[in-house]
Amino acid sequence: MFKQGPVDFDWRGLAPYWALVSKDPSLRAPSRIPRVGDLIDLEVALEEDRERPIEVLLARDARIGRELAAAGLDDRGLVLAWVDRVRSSPESPGQAIEALLRLSSLLLVGAGLLSGALAVAGWLWTGARVPVNVVQLWPALVGLQLVLAVFWVLVRLAPGWLTRSVGDGLSTWLPTAFGALAVRFAPPGARDAWNRFRALDRVYAGLRFWRATQLSQAFAVAFNVGALAALFFIPTVDDPAFGWRSRLMDAGELQRVTTVIATPWAAVWPDALPTRDEILATADSSLESAVDAEAGAAGHSEVWAAWWPFLVASFVVYGLLPRLVLRGVAGLRMRRLLGGIDFDHEGCVRLRERLRRPVVDGRAAGEEVTGAHPGSLEPPLAPLELPDRVQVVRWAGVPGTAEQLGERLARVFGVMVDGAETAGGLDLDADAAALAALRDAAAVLVVVEAWEAPSADYLDFLRKLRGGLGERAPVIVLTCDVGVDGQPTDVDPRHLALWRRHLAALADPWLRVEALPADARPRGAS
Amino acid sequence: MTAPVFAVVGHVNRGKSSVVSTLSADPSVAVDDTPGTTRAARAYPMRVDDEVLYTLYDTPGFERARHVLAWLRERETGTGERAALVRRFVDEHAGTGEFAPECELLKPILDGAGILYVVDASIPATPAVEAETEILRWTGRPRMALLNPIGERDFSAQWRPILDQYFSLVRVFDAHEADFARRIGLLRSLGELSEDWRPAIDRAIEVLDGDRGFRLRESARVVADALVDLVTHCEEKRLDSDAASDPEKSGLEARYYAQLAERELRLRRDLRRLHLHDDLQVEQAVTDAASVEQLDEDLFDLTTWSQLGLSRSQLAAAGAAAGAVVGAGVDVSVGGSSLLLGTAVGGIAGAASALWGFGQLAQVRVLGLQLGGRLLRIGPMSNRNFPWVILDRALVFHAAVAHRAHARRTPVDLRAAEGVVAALPRDVRGKLESAFEVLRKSPGPDALHAATASLAGEIEAILREREPGRSPPTPR
């Protein structure tokens, strides 16, 4: 997940120009470095997507993908741009958490300043009456800090048991504690988001440690700044006195220790080291006499001037500087980790596929206007009485010869076929001839192909036929069917129903639609 | 790259709209057994992002072809003028009612479309066909005939010689049976109609192939997600007293099974949408409380379960395979000095636990809560066959929607469908079982993600495996 690499320059501002220059999609613009809030919002959005119907996701991401296509974003940039678009509002959980982190960082800085100043002030104030014992002050305010800083570094660096036992404990507990603290004041949405984010350790575990380091070191830096400020400010309103008293060290030893401590700044600020005389002068017993004897400001200032520069330099070198370095390292690590996230876990891979896929669509736009359904089924009509003699029209697609058909009809209906015409062929004159021959016939059987759709062609013919016959002559449309072997078969009832439904459009009370049964085989056929 | 246009034409009620619906994967095309359903030419542009690669036109069917041909023949002066004469026919008759369908269908052709002439291979040819094909020939456009068998009978032997006279290509395309591979096969044939159209069609095929891959992959992912949700699902209820009453228990149980059923339905909905069958009706069982109440030891005697999932012995085998994987890890860690004992023990343990969990249902348990009170919880489902049954149903469902032609609208009944997981190769079953095993153990986020990803991968492989081959339409 995290790639080691140089810290990226922030290219964000250049992206639009990049898009102008590069039309080649393989040259993608480097993307901005994500923020923690982006990561949280990403995970929240992916989680919410699990509940969404797939077509909603496909449509949304196709749209976003199209909008983003022109920008030529790389994998990470694409995901970030997507997050920017889908996050619920400016107060998205991720941004709420970012704001909380900023707020807690501010609060910690404030608390650091205050506690630094108070700590120093607390020590120095007593100095107005009793001189401050440097041998106690230094370890409490500077030495302890140094130990903690070294410990923090060891936690991160030291291999083996230390890292595993103490380090793991600290690096999980501390950020969790920070997080929990921040989230305590957060709205429920942000709380959920934070918990979900914590569940994603797999992806973002490294971030939490460094974020916590950033926060804690901000506090520590502020603590030292506050302490220094107090150190500078208090002598202007009060007269603190420094001295020393120790059962473990004599003046010589103390001088050796202070010299060692002052090594880092010996070259730049040699005066920030009490001289042997000053050490002797500020030893506990002599100090009291000095204060007693002179009781004047001038002498007093000499007393604190012996130790004050040393303390200032100690706070700067052993308090402020290491904390600044730690804070800086944490910042760099955060940037590098965030910059190294390439969003290659399953959810992001899937997301990018939705964003980048070509959107294929073959469907028509808009609503289709379809043909009006023909009238309802023909109302059940009584069968027509056929006269003994009928005329027959054979539609051109009906298989078999006119004679075979005549025989079949005679057998099935017991009618004499008077004459057989053909219509429906390519020759329209034949239709006209048939209509002329049928003028004033007593009854007409129109034999049609049952499998054919009752198209307008048939309807035209039947209308014209009725026109020539007069109103009451029975017309029977007889559907017939044929098998693959060329032999007559029964008519599919669905076909018959279709014909009936469609010819109902003629609204002809003297017209019926019937089916010619298969067993009416022409004589001689098996 | 020229984007070709194809007009799907033919006699009324021959399945033109069905062909268009299936080819464009658009289930909203009006398909009906009433002749004259399609009233106007309608464009189905095949778009990739904003580019149109080709366009299909659905058209109304010929109704009075004989009369159109007679009109044309009466005015024929020379062979060279035929297309112009057809144009004149359209110009003179557009707007009049009589030849409205013919004008609508000829217009795209006169504007440069290729012709896809659809006939029903299950009925005999009639003279109307001759009129129609002759008119189409007069337009002089590249053309192909499609034999679409609507009914059972097969008259294609009768059709071939007729169509061969008029069409450079004749293909069989069953608009209601064609799966994705056949769609692509037909597209390829369309590309053969003209050299100019080839690049666009090839590109369309490439894009459609990619899209198909995406949809299969996405299907596998939604199935995997649903499996995870279903197997790990729990329902909880806070109790005021120390013990749970029976109504509390059964209420919680009912809610649990209702949630399972809802999740399964959501999966099916997603699968339908992924394959663009938005409104297709599919009948299939879900895990429901009613059937579960009768379930006891005899869980697998129920008809819906007995044909799905794995048999007792298959499940034991899968459990053994999954256990062996874990055991093999032990062997590796001791440098092989255990003489494969780890594998053997793991396998036996896996098989044993699979057998033991065969009849187990989700249990209702009362848990202590830290801050006073107690918690009544049901789930996750301990039944070992449960994920298999769910997977089976999902695969059956997927097959029903993924291979279904979009022209076909009749409801699908899968209630008695044969299961498929029992036929999966052993090693695949083993891999799936180890993922299920992880899910059953209330995994942490890492393990859960890994198991989900592995499930999705396996399922995608199964779906791809079950994708019918890319056989071209029957050559003539």
Ligand SMILES: Nc1nc2c(ncn2[C@@H]2O[C@H](COP(=O)(O)OP(=O)(O)OP(=O)(O)O)[C@@H](O)[C@H]2O)c(=O)[nH]1
């Ligand atoms: N079984 C089966 N039925 C089909 C097939 N193709 C079409 N049908 C049926 O045939 C009928 C007509 O289909 P449509 O696609 O509407 O035919 P069309 O040519 O567009 O019809 P019109 O628009 O009325 O000219 C419908 O009832 C379809 O369900 C097929 O391949 N198999």
Ligand SMILES: [Mg+2]
């Ligand atoms: Mg139609």
